[in-house]
Amino acid sequence: MGTAVTSSPLGSLGPPSPALTSQSRKPRDLTTSFSFAPRGPARTRRSGGRPRLVAVRCGGDSATLAPEAASPRGGGGAVLEASEIKGRCRKWQWQGQYSINYFVSDSDPSASPAGSKPPLLLVHGFGASIPHWRRNISTLAQNYTVYAIDLLGFGASDKPAGFRYTMETWAQLILDFLEDVIKRPTVLVGNSVGSLACVIAASESRKNLVRGLVLLNCAGGMNNKAIVDDWRIKLLLPLLWFIDFLLKQRGIASAIFERVKEKDNLRNILLSVYGNKESVDDELVQIIKEPADDDGALDAFISTVTGPPGPNPVQLMPSISLPVLVLWGNQDPFTPIDGPVGKYFSTLPSKLSNVSLVLLEGVGHCPHDDRPDLVHDKLLPWLDSLSAS
Template sequence: MSAASFPGHCNVTSYPPSPLPALAPGGGGRIQWPHELRLKVNIHSHRRIISRHSPPCASSSSATTGVVKDSTPLEVAEIKERCRKWQWRGYTINYLAYEAEGREDETRNNPPLLLVHGFGASIAHWRRNIVALSQSQTIYAIDLLGFGASDKPIGFAYTMEEWAQLILDFLEEIIQRPTVLVGNSVGSLACVIAASDSRSSLVRGLVLLNCSGGMNNKAIVDDWRIKLLLPLLWFIDFLLKQKGVASFLFERVKKRESLRDILLSVYGNKDSVDEDLVEIIREPANDEGALDAFVSIVTGPPGPNPVQLMPRITLPVLVLWGDQDPFTPIDGPVGKYFSSLPSQIPNVSLFMLEGVGHCPHDDRPELVHEKLLPWLANLPTS
C-alpha cells in the first residue's frame, strides 16, 4: 500500500514487534530479532546540564513551517561525550540534554522533547534527529534501563510499566517542564503508558513511531498468526530460560553480520544501515547484564495494550508509520487500530511513510522531520 492511499491523516496497521529472534527473510539460517523496551527512575539530587551545540552551516530551517531539510547526524562519539548520568532507584541511567547554540530563546519557549528508543537501541539511535529537532526544541534522550549505557541489573524483571515509570520520574526530576514524548516501537508504548497516567501533568504531547502492541508478541492473541504460533512461543520462552540455550542464541544474534542482516531486513532505506548503526546495537549487547535483559524482555509479560490506553489520552498525538515494517506490518491488529483513531479521536493525526521500515526516525529521518516539525510548531500553547 502506498502513501497515496493515506491522504492527510492516514490509515495504517501495526503488528507487535517479534519478541524472539527468528530466521531472516530469504532463509540462509540468519537470525532476526525484535524491537522493544521498558524502564523506571528514582530521585537523586542532580543539576540539569544542557549540552549546547552550534548547528552545521548546512542546516536550514523555515521560520514559517519549522521544517529542517538537513538531517546531518550527530557523531556517536559526541553523543557519548555529552551524555550525563542520573541515579534512579539505585540504578544509573544514561541521558542526553541537548540545546542548539544561539537558539536558546526560541527553544525555551517551546516544549522540550524526550526521545525514547526501542528494543536493543539507545540514545545514539536518534543521531540523525537531534540536530534537526534542536533548532526549535530542547532535546532530551534516555537509555532505558537494560539498554545503552544505562545499568543492566542481573535478575531484574523488566516490564513496560517500569519503563513508563522511568519516563515519568525523568520528567519530574530532570526536565521539570511539560514535555512532548517521542518514542519508537516499545519506546512508543512506554510513552503511551506514561501519557495515560492521569497523575502526570508533565506530558505535553505524544509522538509514536511504529508503536508496538506490547513488550513481546504475547500481547496480541486475537491475531490468527499469533494464535497459530502461541505453542511455539511458549516453547521458545522455556528454551530461553535455560541459560545455556539463551547464551548460545544471544551470542549468535549480536555478531556484526547477524545484526547487519537483521537491520537490513527492517529498514526500508538500506543506505541507513551503516557501521555506526551496527555498533550502536552491538556494543551495549556485550555489557554484563545484557543477556539477562534480553531474556527477561522476550519471555516476560507483554504489558498494557495500547488499545486500552489510547482512549484515556486527550493530549495531541502524532502517529507516524513506516509502510515496510516487518515487525509491525500495516495489516496487523495494532496498526488497524491506530489507523482508525483519527476518525474516532480528534486529537490524533496519522501519516504513512512510504518506503520506510520499523525505525522511521533513523531509516528516513527527513520524512519524519517533514511531518513532526510542523506538528510541533502548531501545538496549542497551553
C-alpha cells in the first residue's frame, strides 16, 4: 500500500490517513478532487435506497431540520448502464480542433413536456466523466432534455499533450457548447470543479444562454491554492508547493500518477469521499481508472493540480442574478461545509434572494451519485418551479 500523501489536492496518493477518516478531526478544504461515479451491476437498477437521513434546508436567516421521506420522484427511475451511455454519446468539434464527447437524452425537444422546459447540461467534476450521471439521467429525462459533457482532458474527450488547463477554458467550452449545440437557455448542473466552471460560465454569459444553476458541492478553485483563508490550508501550503514542484518533474509526476491509478488507492480515495460506502465497488474503480489510462491523461492531471486555481466563487456569486440551487453533502472531506467555501455558500440564502441551499446529512462530495434519491427530491421541485416562472 505504501505511505499516504494526504496533503495532495487529491486528498490521498495512497490509503487515506487518519486526517481524512478520523471522526475527531475536521476535514480539510480540498477543492480539486476526483468526482466519482459508480457503475452498477449489468442489469438495470433503481437508483438510491430507502431514505434514512435528514436534510437541512437553509433559507433566509434560519435553518430547519426535516426528515427525508421516501419519494417516488426522488427514488429515481432506471439507472443507465455506463456502456449504454457510451454507446449513445456523440462528438462535437470545439474550436475546430478538439473532439468533445457529449450525451443527449432521447427526449424530443419540440415535444411536450420537454419542449416547454429548459434543457439541462450536466458537468462532471475532476477525474470523472459523463457516466458519473448514470443515476440521474433517466429520472431527469422524464421531463427534460438532458445533455452531459466530458470536459476537455477527461472522459472520452480529447486530452491534448501539453495543454494548459484552466477553469476559464472549461467555462468557455461550456458557453460554446450552449451556443453551438444546445442553442437554448439551459440549466447548468455541476459537481465540484464542474460546478465552479458553471459559475464562471454563468458570470460571463452575455447571450442569455444560462437559465439557472445547480451546484453540487462547488469547488473553491481548480486546486487547493485557491483556499488561502483557511488555517488548515495555510499550514499545508509549503507542502502543496513542494508537491507542485515534484509534479513538474515528468518522471516523478508519472510515477505519482501511476500510484494514484492503482485500484487499491483509487478505492481508498473513493471510500474517503462517499458517504454511501456501498457505492464503492469494483466497477466504480474501473470507470475512474479507464480514462486515466488514456494518452494525455497525465498532462491533464499535472496541469490541473499545478495550474492557477482560477476565479473564486466568492467573487463571482454576487454578480449572478439567475436562480441558483446549492446542494451540499455534509460529509465532504474535499470541500467541507465548515471550510471557507462551504461557510460562504451557507450564508448566501440570507444575502441573495435567488439562492437556495440544502444541506444533505450523511452525504459526501458527489451528492447526485452518493444519494441520488435525496438530490432528486430537492432538484425536481426546484426545476418545476423554475419552468413555471
